[in-house]
Amino acid sequence: MKAGIVGATGYGGIELFRLLREHPEIEAIHLYSSSQAGEDFTNIYKHLNSQETIVLEELQPDVMKFELDVVFLATPAGVSRNLTPDLLGGSAVIIDLSGDLRLKDPEVYEEWYKKESVSDHILKQAVYGLPEWNKEEIVNAKVIANPGCYPTATLLGLAPLIKDRLVEPHSIVVDAKSGVSGAGKNPNPMTHFAHTQENIQIYKVNQHQHIPEIEQALHGWDEAIEPITFSTHLAPMVRGIMSTIYLKMKEPITESELHERFSSYYESRPFVRVRQEGNFPCTKEVYGSNYCDIGLTLDPRTNRVTIVSVIDNLMKGAASQAVQNMNLVFHFDEQAGLLRLPVYP
Numbered sequence: 001m002k003a004g005i006v007g008a009t010g011y012g013g014i015e016l017f018r019l020l021r022e023h024p025e026i027e028a029i030h031l032y033s034s035s036q037a038g039e040d041f042t043n044i045y046k047h048l049n050s051q052e053t054i055v056l057e058e059l060q061p062d063v064m065k066f067e068l069d070v071v072f073l074a075t076p077a078g079v080s081r082n083l084t085p086d087l088l089g090g091s092a093v094i095i096d097l098s099g100d101l102r103l104k105d106p107e108v109y110e111e112w113y114k115k116e117s118v119s120d121h122i123l124k125q126a127v128y129g130l131p132e133w134n135k136e137e138i139v140n141a142k143v144i145a146n147p148g149c150y151p152t153a154t155l156l157g158l159a160p161l162i163k164d165r166l167v168e169p170h171s172i173v174v175d176a177k178s179g180v181s182g183a184g185k186n187p188n189p190m191t192h193f194a195h196t197q198e199n200i201q202i203y204k205v206n207q208h209q210h211i212p213e214i215e216q217a218l219h220g221w222d223e224a225i226e227p228i229t230f231s232t233h234l235a236p237m238v239r240g241i242m243s244t245i246y247l248k249m250k251e252p253i254t255e256s257e258l259h260e261r262f263s264s265y266y267e268s269r270p271f272v273r274v275r276q277e278g279n280f281p282c283t284k285e286v287y288g289s290n291y292c293d294i295g296l297t298l299d300p301r302t303n304r305v306t307i308v309s310v311i312d313n314l315m316k317g318a319a320s321q322a323v324q325n326m327n328l329v330f331h332f333d334e335q336a337g338l339l340r341l342p343v344y345p
C-alpha cells in the first residue's frame with residue numbers, strides 16, 4: 001500500500017514517517033513539502049542516518065489522489081481546508097491531523113480557530129477518528145478528522161461515565177498539561193528553552209480551540225452536558241499530555257464500582273490501560289507509545305471524582321492514532337505497527 005505524508009518535515013510528520021516505515025502493510029511512502037520540495041529528507045532529519053536519499057516531493061493533489069491509497073495531512077490549521085477538496089474524488093483516503101475537519105458547525109470553527117472553515121459538504125463526510133468509541137463509523141470513512149491531543153486524553157477519561165449519563169452536567173473541570181512538542185517544530189517566545197525550562201505556564205485561558213471539540217463529543221454522548229472549564233498548561237518536557245478531570249456524579253458510587261466501570265469499558269480496547277485502585281499514571285509511562293493510561297479515584301468528603309488520563313501527544317495524540325485509524329479503514333489488525341512499549345525512563 002502507498003502512503004503519503006503532507007507536512008512530513010514537521011513533528012507530526014516525522015513521527016508518522018517513523019511509524020509507517022515499520023508498518024507491515026506499507027510498501028511505499030511519499031513525503032511532501034510546501035517549502036523544501038527537492039531537498040533530501042535525511043539531510044533535514046539527521047537521526048534517520050539513512051544510506052538512501054529520500055527526496056521531498058512537491059504537492060500535486062491531482063496526481064496524489066490517484067497514486068496514493070492514504071494521505072496524511074500533518075499541516076497547520078487552515079491548510080487542509082484548501083487541500084481536502086482537491087484530494088477528494090480519487091482512490092486516496094484522507095486522514096487530517098489538524099483541527100480543520102473536526103468541528104461539525106463551520107461557525108464554531110471560525111469562532112475558535114479565527115480562520116475560514118472548510119465547506120459544509122466536506123465537514124459532513126469527515127468522521128471523527130477516536131477509535132475507542134466510533135470504530136463502526138471509522139471503518140467506512142473516506143475522510144478522517146484525527147482528534148486533537150488534549151481532546152483524546154480528555155474524552156477517553158470521560159467516556160465511560162458520560163456515555164451512561166452518570167455525571168452532573170455542570171460539574172466538569174479539566175486541568176491539562178502538555179509537553180512543548182505539542183506546539184510544533186517552530187520555536188516561539190512561549191516555547192523557547194530559556195522560558196519553558198524550570199517553568200510551568202497556563203495559556204489560552206478559556207479560549208483554547210479544543211474546548212468546542214471536547215464539548216461536541218460530550219454532547220454526542222449526553223446532550224445535557226453544560227460548558228466545561230478546560231485549562232491548558234505548558235510543562236517543561238518534550239512529550240506528553242496529562243488531563244486531570246474533576247466531576248461530580250449524579251448518584252453516589254463506590255470506588256470499586258467506579259473502577260469496575262472503567263475496567264470493563266476498556267477491556268476490549270487494547271490501547272487504553274486502566275490502573276488499579278490507588279494507582280495513577282504519569283506521562284513517562286506512555287512516552288513513545290499509542291497507549292492512553294487512566295487512573296481514577298473518588299473523594300468521599302466532596303463526592304468528587306478525579307480522573308487522570310495520560311498520552312504521548314505526538315503518538316496517541318496525533319501520529320499513532322492516525323495510523324490506528326488507517327488500520328481500521330483498511331481492515332488491517334487495529335494494532336498493526338503500533339505494538340511498541342513506551343520508552344522508559
Ligand SMILES: NC(=O)C1=CN([C@@H]2O[C@H](COP(=O)(O)OP(=O)(O)OC[C@H]3O[C@@H](n4cnc5c(N)ncnc54)[C@H](OP(=O)(O)O)[C@@H]3O)[C@@H](O)[C@H]2O)C=CC1
Nearest residue numbers: 007009010011012033034035074075076098182184185318
Ligand atoms: N504536535 C502535536 O503534538 C500535535 C499536532 N496536531 C496538529 O497536527 C498538525 C501538524 O502539527 P505539527 O507537526 O506539530 O506541526 P509542525 O509545525 O511541526 O509541522 C507542520 C508542517 O506543515 C507544513 N506546512 C506549513 N505550512 C504549509 C502549507 N501552507 N501547505 C502545506 N504544508 C504546510 C510544514 O512543512 P513544509 O514547510 O515542509 O511544507 C511543517 O513542517 C497541526 O495542525 C497540529 O495542530 C495535532 C495533535 C498533536
Ligand SMILES: CC(=O)N[C@@H](CCC(=O)OP(=O)(O)O)C(=O)O
Nearest residue numbers: 098099148149178179182183209
Ligand atoms: C503545547 C501546545 O501549544 N499545544 C497546542 C496543540 C495544538 C494542536 O494540536 O492543535 P489542533 O488540535 O487544533 O490542531 C495548543 O495548545 O494549541
